[in-house]
Amino acid sequence: xxxxxxxxxxxxxxxxxxxxxxxxxxxxxxxxxxxxxxxxxxxxxxxxxxxxxxxxxxxxxxxxxxxxxxxxxxxxxxxxxxxxxxxxxxxxxxxx
Amino acid sequence: xxxxxxxxxxxxxxxxxxxxxxxxxxxxxxxxxxxxxxxxxxxxxxxxxxxxxxxxxxxxxxxxxxxxxxxxxxxxxxxxxxxxxxxxxxxxxxxxxxxxxxxxxxxxxxxxxxxxxxxxxxxxxxxxxxxxxxxxxxxxxxxxxxxxxxxxxxxxxxxxxxxxxxxxxxxxxxxxxxxxxxxxxxxxxxxxxxxxxxxxxxxxxxxxxxxxxxxxxxxxxxxxxxxxxxxxxxxxxxxxxxxxxxxxxxxxxxxxxxxxxxxxxxxxxxxxxxxxxxxxxxxxxxxxxxxxxxxxxxxxxxxxxxxxxxxxxxxxxxxxxxxxxxxxxxxxxxxxxxxxxxxxxxxxxxxxxxxxxxxxxxxxxxxxxxxxxxxxxxxxxxxxxxxxxxxxxxxxxxxxxxxxxxxxxxxxxxxxxxxxxxxxxxxxxxxxxxxxxxxxxxxxxxxxxxxxxxxxxxxxx
Numbered sequence: 231x232x233x234x235x236x237x238x239x240x241x242x243x244x245x246x247x248x249x250x251x252x253x254x255x256x257x258x259x260x261x262x263x264x265x266x267x268x269x270x271x272x273x274x275x276x277x278x279x280x281x282x283x284x285x286x287x288x289x290x291x292x293x294x295x296x297x298x299x300x301x302x303x304x305x306x307x308x309x310x311x312x313x314x315x316x317x318x319x320x321x322x323x324x325x326x
Numbered sequence: 327x328x329x330x331x332x333x334x335x336x337x338x339x340x341x342x343x344x345x346x347x348x349x350x351x352x353x354x355x356x357x358x359x360x361x362x363x364x365x366x367x368x369x370x371x372x373x374x375x376x377x378x379x380x381x382x383x384x385x386x387x388x389x390x391x392x393x394x395x396x397x398x399x400x401x402x403x404x405x406x407x408x409x410x411x412x413x414x415x416x417x418x419x420x421x422x423x424x425x426x427x428x429x430x431x432x433x434x435x436x437x438x439x440x441x442x443x444x445x446x447x448x449x450x451x452x453x454x455x456x457x458x459x460x461x462x463x464x465x466x467x468x469x470x471x472x473x474x475x476x477x478x479x480x481x482x483x484x485x486x487x488x489x490x491x492x493x494x495x496x497x498x499x500x501x502x503x504x505x506x507x508x509x510x511x512x513x514x515x516x517x518x519x520x521x522x523x524x525x526x527x528x529x530x531x532x533x534x535x536x537x538x539x540x541x542x543x544x545x546x547x548x549x550x551x552x553x554x555x556x557x558x559x560x561x562x563x564x565x566x567x568x569x570x571x572x573x574x575x576x577x578x579x580x581x582x583x584x585x586x587x588x589x590x591x592x593x594x595x596x597x598x599x600x601x602x603x604x605x606x607x608x609x610x611x612x613x614x615x616x617x618x619x620x621x622x623x624x625x626x627x628x629x630x631x632x633x634x635x636x637x638x639x640x641x642x643x644x645x646x647x648x649x650x651x652x653x654x655x656x657x658x659x660x661x662x663x664x665x666x667x668x669x670x671x672x673x674x675x676x677x678x679x680x681x682x683x684x685x686x687x688x689x690x691x692x693x694x695x696x697x698x699x700x701x702x703x704x705x706x707x708x709x710x711x712x713x714x715x716x717x718x719x720x721x722x723x724x725x726x727x728x729x730x731x732x733x734x735x736x737x738x739x740x741x742x743x744x745x746x747x748x749x750x751x752x753x754x755x756x757x758x759x760x761x762x763x764x765x766x767x768x769x770x771x772x773x774x775x776x777x778x779x780x781x782x783x784x785x786x787x
Contacts (some may be wrong), residue, residue: 237634238547238548238549238634239549239602239675240602240606241450241451241484241602241605241606241609241632241635242451242452242510242631242632242633242634243379243631243632243635245606245609245610245613246629246631246632249382249613249617250776267606269549269550269602270547270548271496271548271549271599272549272550272599272603273600284634284637284638285641286547286634286637286638286644287547287636288643290547291546300638301638302638302639303634303635304631304635305505306503307545312709325401
């Protein structure tokens with residue numbers, strides 16, 4: 231199972247969201263999920279099972295499958311909730 | 327014994343090995359398993375070599391462009407693109423830059439712990455670029471590598487603590503809380519945007535978000551496309567002016583001049599792409615370690631994060647800000663062209679990132695007027711700054727690219743001009759003065775807060 235955070239340069243914000251997804255996953259007790267980050271240009275739909283982007287990029291992600299749009303990329307509560315939903319969608323058990 | 331030491335110095339002077347060791351330290355501090363230690367260290371090592379390879383590609387595309395530009399217009403043509411300049415800088419001053427980056431992060435945590443400016447600068451890529459610039463300026467000013475690392479780390483720590491602080495009053499307006507700060511080298515320009523928005527008295531109710539902006543402009547979020555298209559335009563225009571005869575005989579070795587222009591622009595974009603890939607790998611192990619350590623050592627730490635964190639709050643403002651900033655850049659370029667100075671070609675990525683954030687902040691403070699005028703001010707700043715920076719960068723300043731964001735100007739000119747005025751001594755004095763000023767400001771803020779807390783509650787009149 232792989233989650234991928236994306237942004238336009240693949241450096242700053244996607245990296246930050248990547249780290250936040252890592253902490254979200256440990257806070258809900260999910261395991262077995264690999265997390266990575268990339269720029270929109272080089273990411274391909276086959277690279278991950280779930281993609282996370284900020285709302286300002288929602289028009290640039292048409293080719294990707296399961297996309298989670300974040301209203302704010304700094305709101306950890308929103309991210310934890312959406313990570314939990316993504317885990318449920320893909321059958322990842324959570325303990326918290 | 328001497329031979330052994332000699333080899334040791336040779337090894338540590340390889341920046342790729344040095345950043346790998348920094349990653350190793352970070353991984354060890356996080357008590358990672360042996361397999362992860364090895365993976366992370368080796369990956370970081372290779373990542374730096376990827377970056378160097380990208381640098382080669384970028385320089386190969388820009389050199390002929392630079393020659394063509396000077397031949398045609400008689401002045402230096404400079405493209406402000408952080409990745410393009412950092413490649414060659416890291417190849418020349420990589421060891422000093424890497425050490426300034428490493429110690430700069432440590433001192434950032436120390437300053438956050440000791441002062442009221444609890445900002446932990448987590449945008450590793452721009453911190454790395456900024457460290458590289460500081461390395462160049464100090465080495466050009468004549469410091470030895472060891473001295474450059476000592477004073478450079480302190481300077482880097484100061485700017486990475488101060489930059490988020492000047493933007494914070496505006497970030498609070500945008501995010502609605504004080505928990506997150508802006509950590510980006512465009513900080514000063516973005517803060518300027520907020521000030522201009524405030525001074526021009528726009529109405530925040532007349533927000534950019536009430537406008538409708540065309541959706542098809544979404545492609546500007548893909549930096550590879552934007553860089554390729556914009557450089558394509560620039561290369562083709564300059565090639566057209568230079569004319570087929572000149573290009574085909576002097577530059578392209580017979581290849582059709584327009585084809586050459588397009589291929590070179592593509593090569594530039596490819597080089598930037600490779601550099602970004604390398605930076606991503608280098609930071610992948612280092613930044614999480616930094617984040618983890620700062621969280622333990624600095625209670626109430628405020629992460630200072632990359633500009634796109636502002637974009638979701640006002641997506642239309644991002645586009646408005648980008649265009650306004652870009653217009654300022656184009657105007658600035660025209661003025662430089664007429665004035666006969668070196669010409670700073672607008673750096674599209676810089677105008678997008680810093681212009682976009684300036685738009686969001688300008689909009690939060692002063693609505694549409696604030697967004698437009700604030701970003702315009704930012705655009706002017708990031709056009710003038712690279713021009714002023716050229717002389718203090720030494721030989722790197724004769725390269726065809728330079729650093730594109732406002733903070734590079736703030737710290738670069740501070741150090742560079744001190745160096746030109748009074749040499750190394752004045753630079754050291756300037757750095758010490760900045761540190762003292764930081765502690766002073768923190769103390770004053772603390773006393774003011776203490777006094778306010780001690781005052782009895784009064785009924786507002």
